[in-house]
């Protein structure tokens with residue numbers, strides 16, 4: 029997030045796109061609702077599905093799945109054509125405007141309606157609210173509904189373009205605010221758990237950065253960026269990767285085209301999984317190392333607002349399990365020994381010592397230490413010990429100098445509904461579960477409220493398909509199939525169905541598309557084409573096929 | 574900043590602050606029950622009454638804005654007598670089985686009765702129809718213990734903004750309930766537990782109650798990226814409760830259903846407690862030494878054909894170490910995690 033969570037309450041208008049916030053980020057949703065109800069902020073929701081926040085919204089843009097670029101370009105078109113943009117800001121702080129403007133010209137409200145299904149008047153209303161909030165600035169909040177598309181990177185550019193056009197970056201109550209899904213997905217990125225960067229996004233291809241890390245770690249480091257997760261799975265299939273170490277992840281359930289991923293994992297010579305439960309992925313491992321839950325270790329998490337916070341040990345690791353940092357350090361030391369190399373660089377007696385090393389190598393974490401975190405979290409960048417942290421980014425100027433407008437165009441999802449697979453499948457989360465359910469499905473109360481997987485389907489589609497409430501149906505895509513109970517609801521628009529991926533026994537990701545965003549390499553988990561049928565019908569069809 | 578005098582002491586109030594807030598901030602205690610820091614004042618319990626020069630009657634401190642020059646007295650014999658009367662009325666239809674109540678020693682009503690020196694029942698005991706609602710999986714409602722302070726209703730309205738519950742019926746029959754008095758489980762309730770956290774009495778209590786915690790540990794929620802900080806309430810090695818951290822300006826002390834109630838997994842019998850090694854096709858328990866040694870020798874063999882997946886659930890320090898290991902030991906940049914999901 030460019031802005032802190034608390035800033036949402038200072039916004040005059042909030043555009044929530046690709047986020048079912050009350051479900052994915054309940055506490056952030058409270059701030060959004062409070063802004064609307066108690067401070068009179070305007071709310072625009074862009075989502076194909078009728079989500080809880082629609083109840084509070086001034087404008088609901090029900091655009092078709094996979095049409096966010098067109099929608100956002102359309103909003104920009106209206107703002108440009110009605111002269112609602114912030115010319116002074118654009119002149120002073122940005123670049124690439126003319127070229128971008130030319131690209132947006134095509135996205136007239138009529139064209140946008142054709143692509144997205146959103147009425148021109150609704151589009152105009154949203155544009156006016158966003159560009160001219162009743163007070164203060166306008167914020168945008170988004171999540172995986174924006175990024176998990178073939179055009180995920182373009183979607184993010186489209187969001188940023190709109191915010192720059194209206195002078196909403198680097199201001200209180202404004203900003204471009206991706207809401208990160210996991211407790212520490214931000215931190216994992218910050219820590220360089222990405223194939224192309226070290227900690228703090230220092231590129232591995234940059235010789236200076238590499239030299240710094242080589243000196244600190246006392247080892248030569250590879251220059252070529254590595255593979256992303258989906259590329260790794262492909263490389264396993266091709267035999268280029270023979271061993272994997274998976275810490276606290278469950279790709280056998282969470283990844284797109286999960287059956288393909290399972291085959292890959294089976295192909296490995298050696299798979300180590302470190303987890304607190306015997307997840308579906310751990311069941312495939314050669315060695316399983318028992319890690320510790322968040323309550324059993326010290327450390328830090330970095331939240332979606334770039335706030336580094338202390339995680340504190342409350343209980344010892346259960347049984348003979350160990351804190352994950354201890355396990356990794358031990359594996360590293362022993363592997364060095366086997367390789368006949370000097371055993372160094374992994375002897376830590378407490379996570380605070382690891383953070384001290386991180387701080388010396390990572391400019392944005394330079395001022396962060398366990399000692400300082402005792403008195404509360406710190407927002408990075410926090411370059412030195414006297415720095416108070418940076419809740420708002422890009423104040424006065426962009427971190428990179430000038431903000432760059434990036435022209436983006438509408439590209440339809442890789443897989444569109446057709447005669448054989450006539451429905452869109454949208455995937456996401458439920459309030460009562462988390463990710464692949466390894467944790468929440470072991471919480472009795474949560475499973476009581478949400479005991480099993482459902483496919484949400486609009487009653488109109490259900491009627492046509494003769495599907496009744498609660499009936500088990502067959503859902504198939506080009507990649508896989510599942511049997512799941514139907515839930516008839518108006519919240520899901522006709523032509524689309526929705527499933528969560530919390531229930532491993534109903535492997536939603538057996539259906540999803542492995543199509544990748546060419547830049548971020550994120551899979552298009554949010555849209556693919558499926559067929560939903562009564563079970564009898566599927567059996568009849570199968571026997572005649 | 575208006576300055577007021579409370580019991581002879583000068584107190585600075587922030588503009589718009591109530592007399593109660595200003596006094597509490599200056600460490601001058603005024604009894605109160607229906608007031609909660611994060612909720613709008615309501616003026617229902619009448620325990621916070623004070624005397625203010627120039628004002629008639631006994632105004633409620635929680636709903637009187639502090640204005641320049643106000644002279645306030647918080648503990649006169651008249652006030653104490655009126656408060657005791659109010660408390661006796663509140664207790665007249667309240668069961669007195671504190672010893673076996675799940676709120677015992679955490680109950681504000683109990684504390685307030687003690688503060689006011691209540692030592693006997695002088696009013697005839699009124700029986701309220703008991704109204705249990707045990708439909709929610711995390712907490713129970715026992716309206717016999719409800720004092721109608723409205724904190725739960727305000728929490729559900731002002732904090733959660735779900736408005737699942739409200740006052741229903743009228744007069745003596747007034748109670749707290751969901752729309753059409755349906756069970757909470759069938760209402761709009763999202764089980765966030767904000768009402769539970771705000772309830773001063775035993776009317777709303779956790780289902781799984783183990784007794785008072787012996788300590789609290791401040792940490793961060795393990796679920797989504799909002800970063801709500803919370804106190805784990807511990808008893809030995811068991812997490813027996815969770816409390817939001819009001820000092821966190823992102824979450825302001827609030828939590829969602831997962832953050833507040835989602836911790837059974839930590840002590841779950843399915844937890845892995847020893848390393849496992851695949852032998853003849855099956856995963857079998859092994860010693861750490863054996864497992865680590867096997868991992869190290871196998872990984873050493875596969876240097877160059879290796880990839881690591883880090884975890885969005887693990888700490889920064891752990892993720893840092895895994896990428897350091899991947900790059901510096903395994904000599905590859907094949908390190909990623911589920912940022913893309």
Ligand code: SF4
Pocket residue numbers: 725728729733735736737738761762763764765766767768769
């Ligand atoms: S649990 Fe939350 S939603 Fe349910 S009644 Fe209480 S405050 Fe309202």
Ligand code: SF4
Pocket residue numbers: 718719720721722723724725726749768771772773774776777
């Ligand atoms: S249930 Fe608790 S919080 Fe709600 S009105 Fe009754 S006593 Fe007050």
Ligand code: SF4
Pocket residue numbers: 053054055056794795796797798799800801824827828829830831832833
């Ligand atoms: S309490 Fe809920 S909103 Fe807060 S971090 Fe945890 S899961 Fe997210």
Ligand code: FES
Pocket residue numbers: 604605606607608615616617618619620621622633634635636
């Ligand atoms: S606290 Fe003031 S009336 Fe209850």
